[in-house]
Structure formats: structure tokens, C-alpha cells
Amino acid sequence: MNRGAPIVVVDDDDAHRDLVAHLLGVVAPESSVLALGPEDGDALAELAPFGALVLLDRRLGSRDAREIIRPLRRARADVEVVVMSAFVTPEDRVICHAAGAHSTFQKPGDLNGWRSVLMSLFDDDQPALQAA
Amino acid sequence: MTTEVSRGGSAYADAAPQLLDSLFYAVSHDLRSPLLTVSLSAQLLEHTLADVEVAGADEAIGGLKAACDDLERMLAAMNALSRASRRTAEPLEVGVAKLCPGAAPDATVTLDESTSEELRAAIPDGAVAAIEGGSALIRWPLADVGDIGPSPLTALAGSLHTYAGGPVEALACLEIALDRHGGAMEVVESHVILRLPLSGSPS
Numbered sequence: 001m002n003r004g005a006p007i008v009v010v011d012d013d014d015a016h017r018d019l020v021a022h023l024l025g026v027v028a029p030e031s032s033v034l035a036l037g038p039e040d041g042d043a044l045a046e047l048a049p050f051g052a053l054v055l056l057d058r059r060l061g062s063r064d065a066r067e068i069i070r071p072l073r074r075a076r077a078d079v080e081v082v083v084m085s086a087f088v089t090p091e092d093r094v095i096c097h098a099a100g101a102h103s104t105f106q107k108p109g110d111l112n113g114w115r116s117v118l119m120s121l122f123d124d125d126q127p128a129l130q131a132a
Numbered sequence: 133m134t135t136e137v138s139r140g141g142s143a144y145a146d147a148a149p150q151l152l153d154s155l156f157y158a159v160s161h162d163l164r165s166p167l168l169t170v171s172l173s174a175q176l177l178e179h180t181l182a183d184v185e186v187a188g189a190d191e192a193i194g195g196l197k198a199a200c201d202d203l204e205r206m207l208a209a210m211n212a213l214s215r216a217s218r219r220t221a222e223p224l225e226v227g228v229a230k231l232c233p234g235a236a237p238d239a240t241v242t243l244d245e246s247t248s249e250e251l252r253a254a255i256p257d258g259a260v261a262a263i264e265g266g267s268a269l270i271r272w273p274l275a276d277v278g279d280i281g282p283s284p285l286t287a288l289a290g291s292l293h294t295y296a297g298g299p300v301e302a303l304a305c306l307e308i309a310l311d312r313h314g315g316a317m318e319v320v321e322s323h324v325i326l327r328l329p330l331s332g333s334p335s
Contacts, residue, residue: 013165016168019172019173020172026179087160109172109204110175111175
């Protein structure tokens with residue numbers, strides 16, 4: 001993914017989502033950031049800017065991220081989906097990758113953690129990030 | 133009436149372990165998101181106020197960050213315990229000598245791969261193994277944790293704040309994992325003693 005790609009944050013925790021959207025403006029100022037809630041999950045194919053990096057929560061309420069990733073990737077091959085979770089298990093990575101996610105990572109708790117994650121995702125020479 | 137009440141009580145008793153496990157997982161998992169919000173908020177405040185002098189700001193932000201680190205440590209411990217209790221991997225036969233060099237070469241125990249790897253990492257050089265009845269006993273000294281009583285899991289449950297993130301947490305996870313294979317762990321006179329039923333022995 002190219003540095004400066006638009007970023008879409010999708011999370012059902014409103015406070016966390018909005019804070020992360022603001023934080024992304026600090027650590028990735030060259031990217032536009034769109035914050036969406038679980039109600040927008042099925043409309044991501046229409047809402048995500050071209051070439052966007054979608055940071056998708058592992059679970060949106062009662063919905064599993066797989067239910068959103070598969071149709072999104074079918075409709076928008078230009079969009080990359082990275083799944084975020086409070087705690088990531090090896091099973092989560094396998095499941096999300098099988099559904100079409102680029103990678104899965106544990107939500108970082110600090111600015112440097114988010115910088116690391118984004119720089120790894122935006123650096124074309126780096127291997128796909130598996131965990132923060 | 134009594135029969136209805138009894139039936140309901142029995143159903144709850146049957147479901148309680150699963151419900152508790154689900155609750156345990158939910159607590160450790162769902163609490164992390166708001167914790168991250170507080171932690172990230174503190175970091176953003178620190179970043180925003182980096183060039184501004186505000187009385188008390190450093191202390192307040194430092195307090196937030198320290199508390200978040202503490203909560204993070206304890207939630208990680210709860211999550212580790214929850215995962216240890218949920219393991220469903222296929223059991224394999226493992227030579228006791230692979231866990232503890234010097235053990236009887238023909239003795240094997242039955243463990244899942246994760247537990248086997250964790251045991252290999254936990255059992256230090258110098259641990260002693262013996263075969264007693266139908267079990268392998270592995271014993272090593274436990275240093276620097278004070279008096280935690282016979283059960284690391286009980287110690288951790290009694291004070292998450294004291295033991296989360298340290299060697300007692302790792303032992304508590306092993307204690308859960310061993311129990312699932314019919315084994316046991318006990319701390320006696322500052323020594324960890326593992327009892328693992330030999331493959332083919334009744335547990």
C-alpha cells in the first residue's frame with residue numbers, strides 16, 4: 001500500500017474509533033481519514049475512497065469481520081482490509097486471511113505502536129504485518 | 133414446583149462453567165478497547181501539550197499512563213488464562229525426556245503441542261524428573277516470587293495486581309493446561325512439582 005493512501009476506520013466502539021481517527025491524523029498526516037460505525041459495514045464498497053486502507057474491527061457488535069470482508073473484497077479489489085482486535089489469536093489471523101484480509105493486528109495502545117503498524121503497512125518493501 | 137426448580141438449578145450448574153469462561157473471555161477482551169481509548173487519549177494529550185507549560189499536566193498524564201499500563205498487564209493475564217482454558221488442540225505423545233533431560237527415555241506423556249512447548253520453555257536446566265506409579269514427576273526450585281501457596285492459579289486469582297505479567301502468571305496458565313490433560317501442578321517449599329500421567333495410564 002502506498003504512503004498517503006486514504007484510511008477508513010470501522011469500529012463499533014465510538015470513542016475508540018473517533019480517537020483513532022484523530023490519532024491517525026497525527027501519525028499519518030498525508031492520509032485522509034474516514035471514521036465509520038458498524039451500521040456502515042455493508043456500505044463500505046460505496047463509501048471507501050479508491051485505494052483505501054480499511055482498518056476493520058474484528059467484531060462489529062454481533063457481526064464477525066468476515067461477513068464484511070468477503071463482499072467488500074469482491075466488489076473493490078483496490079481496497080485493502082486490515083483487521084484490528086483487542087487480542088489477536090493465531091486462529092484470528094488464519095480466519096481473517098482466508099476471508100480476504102491483508103493482515104490482522106492487535107490494536108496498539110500507544111502512538112509509536114500505531115506509527116509502527118502504519119509504516120509497516122505503507123512500506124511496500126516490508127512483509128505483511130501480522131501483529132503489532 | 134420442586135421438580136421445576138430442581139431442573140432449573142441443574143441446568144444452571146451444567147451451564148455455569150461455560151458461562152463463566154465466556155464471561156472471563158468477554159471481560160478480558162471487551163475491557164481492552166476502552167482501556168486503549170484512555171491510554172491513547174493520554175498519549176495524544178502528551179503529544180498536544182509537548183510545547184505548552186500546564187501546571188500538573190505531567191503528573192496527570194503520567195498517572196493515566198501508569199494506570200493504563202497496569203490495567204493492560206492485568207487484562208493480558210486474564211486473556212492468557214482464558215486462552216489456556218479454551219485450548220482444543222489435538223493431544224500428542226511427548227517423551228518426558230524432551231521436557232526434562234535425564235528423565236526415563238521410554239516414558240511418555242500426552243499433551244497438546246502448545247502445552248508441550250510451554251512446558252519445555254518453563255522447565256529450567258537442573259529440573260529433576262522421576263517416575264512414580266503411573267505418573268511423571270518433574271520438580272524444580274521456584275525463586276523470587278515469595279510465598280504463593282500451593283497453587284499459582286489461586287495466587288494469581290487472589291491478587292492479579294501482584295502477579296500478572298510475571299512468572300506466577302505463566303505457571304497459572306500451565307496449571308490450567310495441565311489440568312486439562314489430567315495432570316497437576318503444586319508449589320511445595322519453594323519448588324514447583326508437576327505431575328503428568330504417563331501415556332496409557334489411567335488419569
